[in-house]
Amino acid sequence: MIIIHRHIAKVMWVVIMFAAHTTFAQSYTEEIAAWRKNYLEELHAEKRQPVKPNQFSRISFYPANATYKVVATVKETPGSKPFMIPTHSGKQKPFREYATLSFTLNGQELTLHAYQSVDLLRDSVSGSYLFIPFRDYTNYDETYGGGRYIDIPVTDIRDGKVTLDFNKCYNPYCAYSDGFNCPIPPDENVLAVEIKAGEKNFIH
Numbered sequence: 001m002i003i004i005h006r007h008i009a010k011v012m013w014v015v016i017m018f019a020a021h022t023t024f025a026q027s028y029t030e031e032i033a034a035w036r037k038n039y040l041e042e043l044h045a046e047k048r049q050p051v052k053p054n055q056f057s058r059i060s061f062y063p064a065n066a067t068y069k070v071v072a073t074v075k076e077t078p079g080s081k082p083f084m085i086p087t088h089s090g091k092q093k094p095f096r097e098y099a100t101l102s103f104t105l106n107g108q109e110l111t112l113h114a115y116q117s118v119d120l121l122r123d124s125v126s127g128s129y130l131f132i133p134f135r136d137y138t139n140y141d142e143t144y145g146g147g148r149y150i151d152i153p154v155t156d157i158r159d160g161k162v163t164l165d166f167n168k169c170y171n172p173y174c175a176y177s178d179g180f181n182c183p184i185p186p187d188e189n190v191l192a193v194e195i196k197a198g199e200k201n202f203i204h
Contacts, residue, residue, distance in 0.1 A: 032064035032167050039170060050173035050180065051202075058203040068166035068197035072103035072112075074157050082118050085133075087181040088146055088174040094118035095183070098130055098154075103164060105193065112164070113188050114152070128154050133185035134169075136195040143201050144175040147185040169198030176202050 040059065043051055051059065076099040084092040095115040102111050114130040135147040148169040156162050172182035 028066050028069075029064045035168055036061060048173075048180075050176040055176070060200045060203075062167075062197050062200060064167050065197055066167075067106065068195065070103045070105055070164050070166075072101035072162055072164045074160050074162050075100045075102070085115075085183045085186060087183050088172070089179070089181045091181050093181065093183055095131070099157075101132070101162065101164060108193055110191055110193065112191070113186070130154060131183075132164075132189070133172075133183055134189045134191055134195075135185045136191040136193060138194050138196060141201075142196070143199070144171045145201075146172060146174055146182065147189075148172070148195075148198060166195050166197040169195070171199045171202060 040056065043059075044053070044056065077097045080097040082094045082096045085095050086092050095117055097113055098116045099114050100111055101114055102109070104110070112132055112134055114132050116129075117131060130152045132150040132152065133147055134150070136143075139145045139147060148171055150164065150166070150169045152162060152164070173180040174182035
């Protein structure tokens with residue numbers, strides 16, 4: 001009788017763990033779907049119209065994949081001097097490095113540099129975000145050749161850690177049309193891996 005009860009308990013544990021995993025997967029997929037819905041709404045409301053109303057069907061994303069949601073160790077770089085980042089239009093924009101983010105993805109140790117726009121530092125909203133432009137091995141094939149971006153609120157950093165979710169990376173406006181000053185990710189932010197998450201290449 002005891003053996004039977006133990007067997008039942010083991011089966012119940014497996015069922016509960018499977019249900020919990022399924023619920024997490026569903027809730028995470030819903031979270032990313034909500035984020036992307038809001039992203040597209042903001043893109044549609046942009047007065048400069050990088051994407052025309054009849055072109056939104058050409059925007060696509062990788063399926064949500066929690067593997068690409070990682071916790072990074074934050075090493076702040078106080079006192080870093082502003083420097084210029086070239087843009088796709090040929091102009092340059094001033095940024096300062098705020099921190100380096102170190103994390104493990106698919107068994108590889110990786111690092112990205114997070115920046116703050118010098119021009120936006122006085123803006124109470126935009127100035128409170130970290131700008132993380134990056135390139136990876138999907139560029140020119142499955143994703144935009146000029147790289148993609150991630151924005152993270154500074155307030156998300158807690159106890160020297162921050163969540164970095166590549167499912168929320170997006171294309172610069174230059175991926176859709178010309179006439180924008182989109183920062184080109186510096187060489188120090190080139191990841192020697194494929195980031196199969198976030199927004200895919202825009203089909204012109």
